[in-house]
Amino acid sequence: MIKQYLQNLNSEQLTAVEHIDGPLLILAGAGSGKTKTITTRLAYLISLGIDPSNTLTLTFTNKAASEMRQRAIAMLDFNIYPPLLCTFHKFGLLFLKFHLAKLNRSPNFVVIDSDDKKKIIKNLGVSFPSSSISHYISSCKNSIISPDSAKTSANSEFEKEASEIYIKYEEYMIKNSLVDFDDLLLLPYKILLDFDDIASETSKKYAYITVDEYQDTNQLQFELLKLLCKEHSNICVVGDDDQSIYGFRGADVTNILSFEKTFYGAKIVKLESNYRSTKQILDIANIVIANNTDRLDKQLKSIKGNGAAVSSTRFEDERAESAYIAKEIKKLLKNGTNPADIAVLFRINALSRSIEEEFTKERIAFKFVGGTMFYERAEIKDLLAYLRLCVNENDDFSLKRVINRPKRGIGKTTLDKLETFATTQKTQIYDTISNPLFESQLSSMVGKKTFGLLKEFTVTIQKLQDKKLSGMIEFWHEIDSIIGLKSFFNTIGEDDRVSNIDEFIGMAKEYFKTNPECELDEFLNEIALVSESEEQNYGDVSIMTIHSAKGLEFEIVFVVGLDDGFFPINTATTNIEEERRLFYVAATRAKTNLYLLGAKSRFLHGERKHMPPSRFLKEAGLTDEPIAIGGGKYTKNDLVKHKIFGFGRVVEVLRKGEKLKINFQGQVRELLADFVEKAV
């Protein structure tokens, strides 16, 4: 049966599929049949008699994992024990369940999300924004820098504080048996590094490893992969260096650029035949991406015909831009185009506003893909906090979240008192409330009435825990009548939240029906790694950021905001090559029609801004208007001011004034001239 699938491949795809032992890099351009190739390869390996349980396929998203699993299994005509095909983080989670005790940490850990992480950091007392500290800790972990060495190498005031917080944060996490997303990769790495026997055993077990979207791996994932390949070199990675757009969260393109050097003797297969887009579209994508210097040579060849020309228009303002899109879409819909085949893409969410307004006015049904994630919604997190308390009532973090939700009249003052009291007694908040020994002391501390309220809260948790014993189905049936979250949100008129709670409870019931033996704590860690709820509103026009559109395809794509400052975006950390890759991703989403739109002025942050066209339009040969980049504005020794780095002096003028080398208090940085202003 597998033979028939092999016949559906082109010769490059077939070469990749039939490569079995030794490192393999599949450079898969956009729309070149990447998923088809690796799923066929996996099925092929299994058809050769390789035990599915000896394979490991790692992806970045759950969506990619489930799509691949489905496609690979469909190719096999016999029932198999399903191969391990999951996200990096899921793999880490499974691994830690088995081995975390090796690091003397509790195997009954709880996975927290980035929101929880920020809150914990904030509670540790910080003067810099908790999001920056959180990001700092994340980059340390992803570059395998321990808290101690972070502290030693801390230079700025920020780094000094951040590294101290990093130390405290790690202590807190261990004390409370918590694990963050980065830990799901870092702790397995540490275990594999420290315990040779586990590393060998694991590597032998996963004798055939496949990694999807390899261009998005960071240093930690790279090191982890090397350890997993300790006993063999059967690693197949698939990726496209031109589609690396997650540098801002640690993705390191050099991993794919230097794969050959790391995995000696690697075979490289390029998939350059594009089955998705017309030649006109690919020409634009190819010509723009060719301006990047750090890339592996690769050129998409269109299998489809020439197609329609790429359309590019610059409007007076964003309203004219949106009105034009609405008009075009209405025309398309009238001619029978399926709205699900149309997408509007933008670089930053702020640009969606005028689109949404116009679509609503013109009654075009649309769905905003990738807004607030389901499990990050406040009401869902409240429910999750109750569930965690159900598993472990001494989870202070969760307790603090919901002790006043629904409103019970317990505020910050009471909580602060409770917390300091618990700390002095070397115990957790829940225990101090329920311990009869502390009753009179606490009662006089917070007042009799408040103490009664606290007691009531513990009774609620108790009720939940009791209900848990009568089985998950009944538990989920009764959960909200015990907590009362729905009626709380109902009274304050937030009906959306009520229906979200209903959706969540419905989903959980479904889950426990299919997995009756699953424990509540397993369920909690499982869903911590899942972001989306089920897709809804099928036949609608999609609007989303370019990042969200990666991996998707549409017949007709409108890209808005091709203006200098918006796309490429203009900030201190802008990496122009990554912006260009983003353009490449956007353009290659389109199958038949691509619109590259812009506006001469836009309203943002309360003021109207004028801007020249994006340099990408120039590179694509789609505009004659002059593009930004004022030359000769700065000379050596000019004093300049930067939003983040403060004052600095120009050391050198590069690229005809487009770029500057600036000394900020001893630290020399290279920045685009647009990001600084003259300080007189």
Add this chain to the structure above:
DNA sequence: TGGGTCACGGTTTTT
């Protein structure tokens, strides 16, 4: 405790 007011800052995002 919690409602009200003011200042501030404001990419991209998965797990």
Add this chain to the structure above:
DNA sequence: CCGTGACCCA
């Protein structure tokens, strides 16, 4: 311009 967070007062 608009959402978030800090802070003040009833």
